[in-house]
Amino acid sequence: MAVEIKDFGTLPDGRAVHAYTLRGKGKLELTASDYGCRILHLMAPGRDGVPGDMLLGHNTLEGYLGKNFQGAMIGRVGNRIGGASFSLEGKEYHLAKNDGENSLHGGPGGFHQALWQAEVKDGDEPEIVFTLESPDGEEGFPGNIKVEVSYQLSAEDILHITYRAQTDKLTLFNPTNHSFFNLSGDPEKDVLGTYLTINATRYTAVSDDLIPTGELLPVSGGPLDFRSPKKLGDDMFSQDHLINLCGGFDHNFCPDGTGYRKIAEAYEPDSGRVMEVFTDMPGVQLYTFNRPDDGLIGRNGKQMGHHTAFCLETQFYPDTVHHKDFPGGYLRPEEEFVSRTSYKFSVK
Template sequence: MPISVKTFGTLPDGREAKLYILEGPKGLTLEATDYGCRVHRLWVADKLGTPGDVVLGHRTLPEYFGANFQGAAVGRYANRIGNALFHLEGKAYPLAKNDGENSLHGGPGGFHQVLWQAKAQDGEEPQITFSAESPEGEEGFPGRLSVTVAYTLTKDGALRMEYSGTADKPTPFNPTNHSFFNLSGNPQAKIFDTTLQIHAGQVTEVTDDLIPTGTLLPVQGGPLDFTSPKPLGQDMFADDHLIQVCGGFDHNFCVDGEGFRKLAEAFEPESGRVMEVWSDMPGVQLYTFNKAPEPLTGKDGKAMEPHTAFCLETQFYPDSPNQPGFPFAFLTPGKAFATKTEYRFSIR
């Protein structure tokens, strides 16, 4: 199907950011911008056939500037690296700090701040491919990293995200997408009634600043037990220390199994929308938009409110470069890394 392009705005240095609109099968429509390789809108039909935008975001380009990860591809390393430091081949690499003493989502100048190169391809499964170069030493990371991210609307109603990277020196690489989903299509609606199932029997134990200790904790019978579907609101404010610290969920789940498999499924009963998450990554971070920093304004022109969205970020576990027991490998020269995630939509 045809892909349309329009201007989204201008960066402070005068470069122009674009919006790319892909119309796919089954009423699925994606609007993505090259600024941050970002999902700006995602229209999905509800049980009545009415399309609705199921991701949070902003009306204008400048609202995405700064420490705003909404809809963006994040990296070089998604999630946190403790003390903004890791060691590789006997050398210490201090990183830019943007989460207290830690590095979060690649640092303040990570992928979410980059104007990516874009190439669109129409057809039965329209696709937009973004590419970028991260130079040696950016945010403290070693090596020059070449990255591509492809978003495809598949004929069976999924948004497929494919990431690949190559580097000229060993370096950490852990890309993901940070879309904030609200399957009701109403950005002001709380997500308490959205049911969620995650195929994970364990989570990473973390300190209060969300850095793993290296221990994996069982979820069975506790507030983090999503092995059977349950409403997000059921345990979002449970009498659990970390849930109370976070004001909701902000946890890495260690997904059962290996290879490309189903990680999670969310269902919003009023709209009937179902979203399945499939990936080959070992973990998924559940975040329930526990705090809406002022002054964030949504695409509806209203102030964003906490607990109006959830994120399911497929990833390596947080702080894996410092945790030898976690499933992770550094990206090395001559060996590309590739990973795939699909958000599959249907109605019930």
Template sequence: MTDTQQPVTSQPWGMTPDGQPITLYTLRNPSGIQADIMDYGGVVVRLLTPDRNGNPGDIVLGHDHAEPYFSLETSPYFGALIGRYGNRIAGGRFTLDGQTYQLPVNNGPNSLHGGTRGFNQRLWTGRPLADGPALELTYLSPDGEEGYPGNLSVRVTYTLTGDNALQIDYEARADAPTILNLTNHTYWNLGGDAGRDILGHELTLRADHITPIDGTLIPTGELLPVEGTPFDFRQPTPIGARVDEPNEQLRFAGGYDHNFVLGGEGLRSVAQVRDPESGRRVEVSTDQPGMQFYSGNFLDGSIVGKGGRVYGHRWALCLETQHFPDSPNHPNFPSTVLRPGETFTSRTVYAFSAR
């Protein structure tokens, strides 16, 4: 077997802003699925899967080199690992065990995706694993980083399985009480190589409720039934079918950017996206209680991505498995508190097919 056929290979991929070397890892399985992941931000840079005719195409947005990922203006969390707390926290404040903590405010009046320099802008330590092909990424977030309490040790493992899935396993431990909400922020376009928008993609999302938001995209604390609303994706529905309907929730977010409440427990199938043109499908399974469905509303044609491709409005969608946004400020939401002696574990699987 030549080096290019090894299940995990690596190559230098530039330097971080403070001069540390970045490595790009490539995972391949026998079916021809390929995932390129860099240790800066744990970013899924490229994901090649075949269409119904067997032609490979890249189904995620991103860049051809590392530098654009350093700025949110050129890379709005493309493919990145998100933490300590994915999604928004109102006012950047939460109270834990009677103590109030202030986080950086970086999204209007709120804290978003871990703060000014979340896990998406940190250099992780990468290690290829014999099982897989797989890549283990570890990061130690020190006490006080971005305002969060406690030293937090995080391990994320990307595995490209033999049955054509990208499996993401999360694990974390802390030495003091803290809050945690880990996710991955890949932008999907199943057409391949981002040649068009995703409004024709058909979404199935097995959720009976969303957590409705206010004008700053913070949950109100209620649960809103999807029945009879543009948020009912319990049957396959084109994303563009109702995205521009006159609806207050859609108006607040400029489209879909909402947490869907997932029923059931344990690892279960919760969503599917299908592109009728290419035949590609992604089936999403997770053990998390929620999923943020985002329809690429803030993509506006200002970002030039891989191969010089301009990423236009709604050129991708995100399916971020998670706990609910702003959970620390809503006692009725599933808890995101992690205490010493506990181990947080979670698994999300994106399974690929075409027909």
């Protein structure tokens, strides 16, 4: 097997950024960068046997600088924190407001902006392990925290993502990966024809700024009912208030069951690619790239248009810190956080 390391540009402060490509015994090929612990490419053959890139992204580092979450490890806290503030052990913490009045994806200087340390492990099932130390107070969060994220390619064409973290003070932690999938391999083709199944009977109700109300509502019979395979486009333009407000899906589902289990499956009929999603996390955010900036250009000069990707971000529920009945979301000094999410690829 082979691991390839290349230069991927230089940050404005002069630090070098690298891209690491893993090729294992299976058919998957992954390229990740130490900037943002970010997955740049994820290649797999379609029904015709020709490999295609299943992720939207950019050819150069410059495309990822700033407020770009594509492919990145999100932290300390994925999704939103209402009011960009919270209380822990009687102390108030205030965060940057980078999504209206709320905090989004760890703040403007979150893990997606950090330069991580990388260690590559070659072999039939190659792995790259990224590590980061985030100091007490960074982006307003308490506690020194050590984070490890590994990407491993299995011989069965599974991308395993494993998260580990430790802290010296009670803090919030909700990691996720923000890859933008397009299983057609064509970044200009919309995903409206992709069939999606989500094994969830409930979702988190939210206000218009996407902050949970605390209610878990049934998906049954409505536009969020993905319990059977359904094209993303079937209800993308329904009269549902929140779908209209967002311009598509941007919803947290509560997959049934607990522990490591299959929670979702996506199928792109033209390419034949199938992606199954497994996780031990209690939630998953479906986002359908609803309103990209006009003229946003990705790889090879191709425009990133509306609904040309979907994200399935495994996570704790949004704004967990303000809802005592929501599961998880905290990291304690006496514990090691360990979680796994896996994406399995095949064709039919």
